[in-house]
Amino acid sequence: MRKHCLAIVWGLAMIGSHALAQPKSDEDVITAMEQTWVRATAVGDKETVRELLDDSYIERTPTGATRTKEDVLQAPPPSMTSTQDLDDLIVVVRGDTASVTGTNRYRAAPGVTPVDYVFVDAFQKREGVWRIVRSQMARRGGELSK
Template identity: 45%
Template structure:
C-alpha cells in the first residue's frame, strides 16, 4: 500500500514536467524558425514581416557599434543584390518569457566576394501574440 502514494506522486510529477519539456522544445523550434524568417525578410526587404517580428522597443547594435531602432531597420536599404546570408550554429537559451538565441550569420556580399562570419546574440520576449525580438548585437569574427 505504501507503493501506491509513491506511484501517484511520480505520475503527477511526470504530468507536470512533460508539458514544460514539450513547450521548451517547441519554443526552441519556433525561435530558430523565427531567426530564419527574420533573415529572409531582410534579404527580401519584407518590412511587413520585420514589423511583426521586432518589438517596438527593438535595438540593434552593429559590429561597428552603431545602434539602430526598429524604425531605422524598417527604413534601411536592402542588402546588396546577389548577397547571401546563411544562419549556422543556432543555440537557444530559454528563461521563462525571455529567450536568447546565439549563432553565426555567414554573409557573402556577392557571388565573388569572400564570406564574412558574424556572431550574433538576439534577445526575444514572449508577447501575447508570440515571440518578438527586443535586441540584437553582432560581432565580426
C-alpha cells in the same frame, strides 16, 4: 503584401510534417523566426520584419552603432547578389525570455569571400507571442560588448 505576410505565417506554422500533431517548442518557433528574419531582410520584406521586431527593439551593429526598429525598417535591403546563412544556432529559453547565439555568414556577391558575424538576439514573449527585442553582432574575431 498582406498575402505575402499570410504565406510566411502559414509557412512558419507548417514547418515540419507533424505541425498539427505535436505543438511546436518555443525553441523551434524562435529558430524559425531567425530564419524568417534573414529571408525577409534579403528580399526587403519590411512588413515581416516589422512583425518580428518588438517596438522596443534595439540593435548594436558591428561598428558599435545603435539602431531602433524604425532605423532597421528604413534601411535599404542588401544587394540582390548577397547571401546570408545562419549557423551554430543555440537557443536558450527561460520562461518568457529567450536568447539565440550563432553565426551569420554574409557573402556580398558570388565568389566573394564571406564574412562571419557572431550574434546574440534576445526575445521576449508577451501575450503568447515571441518578439525580438535586442540584437548585437560583431565580426568574427571581434568582441561582443559586455
